[in-house]
Amino acid sequence: MSGYVLHDYHRSSASYRVRIALNLKGLGYRRHDVSLVEGEQRSDAHLARSPQGFVPVLELDGGRMLTQSLAIIDWLDAVHPEPALAPADPLARADMMARALLIACDIHPLNNLRVLKRLKHQFEATDAQRDDWYRHWVAEGFAALEPMAGTGRYLGGDAPDVSDVCLVPQMFNARRFDLDLSPYPRLVAIDAALQALPAVSAAHPDAQR
Structure with missing residues (x-):
């Protein structure tokens, strides 16, 4: 170790x-x-x-x-x-980074814990309004990510890449906040394939407690 x-x-x-x-x-x-x-x-x-x-x-x-x-x-x-979690081919790597950054930079920061707390403390958002905020930004991001998913087993094709690593936690949080995932069948299928990997399931939040 x-x-x-x-x-x-x-x-x-x-x-x-x-x-x-x-x-x-x-x-x-x-x-x-x-x-x-x-x-x-x-x-x-x-x-x-x-x-x-x-x-x-x-x-x-x-x-x-x-x-x-x-x-x-x-x-x-x-x-x-x-x-490898990043492809060697420059174009494939650019595509991978676009998917990963869509999640890590465009969805996640808007729904970070400190942002959700700010909504409540500064703007007096109710829990329902906070949750609607969360779902809105995830749905907007997933709507863009769904057609970027390609036809492979994972976002990265035949093997997981950095964008897959980013997808799994975002799917976990989408379910926590009761987002309807039916408009994103490719993302749901890819997440299921990733969750079947022992390395991924062992990283689940519930497995850390």
């Missing part, structure tokens, strides 16, 4: 991505839970790991800290290249 320590929270989408990537690559790691609900991400100890106070943080042998899920996954792919 490597000396990696993953500072994460079980329901954090970004942390979920990194757990999937580590598992797909067969890399051992130790989890250190940082409770977002209890505000542990704002503790001095965690801010020393991540100046943003975000999870995940991957602590390497020797104490070096890596932050931001896609940066961590990119580093893992460079240092542990098999199985």
